[in-house]
Amino acid sequence: MLRLDGISRHFGGLPALDGVSFTVPRGRVTALIGPNGAGKSTLINCITGADQPTGGAVVFQGRDITGLPAHRISRLGIARTFQNLRVFPRLSVLDNVLCGLTGQGGQSMIMAMLRLPSLRHRERLLRLRAMAALDCYQLGDKATWPAAILPYGDRKRVELARATVSRPDLLLLDEPVAGLNADETAGVGEQLKRLRAGGHTILLIEHDMTLVMEIADQVVVLDSGRCIAVGTPAEVRRNPVVLEAYLGQTEACA
Amino acid sequence: MSVGRRQQLLYFLALHRTGLLVGLLAAALLVYPCLQDNPYTLGLTNLIAINAIVVLGLNLFIGYTGQISLGHAGFFALGAYGSAIATVTAGLPPWPAIALVALLVGLIALAVGIPVLRLTGHYLAMATLGFNFVIHTVLLEWDEVTGGPSGFSGIPSLAVGQWAFDSEIRLHYLLWTVTLLCLLLSLNLVRSGVGRGLAALAGDETAAAALGVDTRQAKIKVFVLSAVLASLAGSLFAHSFGYLSPDSFGIFTSTDLVTMVVIGGMGSIWGSLFGAGLITVLPEWVDLFETYKDFVHGTILVLVLMFLPQGLVSGLVDMIRIRIALQRTKNAAA
């Protein structure tokens, strides 16, 4: 599905990513873990075109997408969420989710200004899809609210709904449960399982190890910009290098 | 059964609210000259119509792509002088001249926009201001073509067959028809998928790009659209008044236009109409404001941006929406 070939990203000489290579298999959940500052978010940015890698190649469905602008990559069927929430505060919850269907809403400004019947029909269908997505995340009754006033957990789910509503081929999630309480985390975990059961391919960045161990098919461990281990959750959990670099460190912090 | 009827009616009203509001406004404008036939007042509302066309485009650009332009009086000037030169100097018929000029202005906007829209914030404001300054200087200095400081006169009225739009009442119908059409097109645009992409762009450029919005292209397209609308308004201005003075197209006109957008509120199409109306009539209502017009408008601009950065009308609307939603949660919790 997605293959990374020696991705590097240097910020003024300092390597945030240093030759990262792994593949994300179709229909599976791949978890990307690593200590703070390991370069996980930078990697997602490089895949989605929000940032350009200084070296290496990103290959998606056999096609080299390295260095394409973000909107082109998005239209190829790669959706993402952001670590520090990026919902549109002034738009309603429904409109936020509809923004996830921008690709299906038509591109021509002139057609949009004429608002022909075919376009209205399509608008209605998109609305239905967006409402269905909101219902999945228990946000249906807040559809008309401005997103700005939602509590943090709800906004997090709005972003998730926005990223999944278009049924993307590949979903990149940057810490979807960070800052959520136990109930909310469990709810999002259920959603992720449902997405996996629906055949979605997911690359998941997460610090919550219980969640990772529960839903990941493959775990990739990043440390200081290098990929130090790839394997099933059980393998990675036993890997001494990982224990030292990652788990050991978090235990030391705790 | 009657409850069902009533709900059907409410549903119908809610579904077609935009169309109904535009229809209502059209009806009001249709009868307005019967109630108010003072040519001076009609001239003023005609000026509102012209300004509203520019402000609609400018609000799409400022409110929906989150950019800034202090140069739209330049495009307005190009439309006005373009039509004047095309009809008087080159002898073209007025209607095709309007279309031709709008096309040319669109191309100029494209040529200006491609390099300039790489900039953001203050730099973009300065660059567009510079553009306006260049146009204004050309109007003043190139007097063989533009008439220089003494202006350009003798521009013919628009006409359909023998029917010339040469009185205030006739102009009222012409100008407001065009304005309502522009209003309708803008409302359609912002209610579409493309419009949502633009609203996303105004909210957060990175997120919009990640959702498939071609941010660079969208900015340029809306910039060109707003320039074409400004040009159209300029052409209508030229044919309505028959006389142009470079004073109408200075940088303070540009800041007035931005003030109208800000009063109406970022991204509020209906607010644009209100902003254009208020700022156009304000100097007429209060003499003091006329003398210190630029000062007053500047103060309004600063105050609104300080306290309601979304703009006056849409800022208030946002506040009300938030209140209502919070009230509902409280009721639900209780």
Ligand SMILES: Nc1ncnc2c1ncn2[C@@H]1O[C@H](COP(=O)(O)OP(=O)(O)OP(=O)(O)O)[C@@H](O)[C@H]1O
């Ligand atoms: N724009 C930037 N300029 C300079 N350095 C950057 C930039 N973005 C990230 N970095 C650096 O790159 C490194 C990796 O950052 P990144 O955000 O990818 O970490 P992360 O693995 O996502 O961490 P976290 O778990 O805290 O989210 C960090 O050392 C960070 O300081």
Ligand SMILES: [Mg+2]
């Ligand atoms: Mg991160």
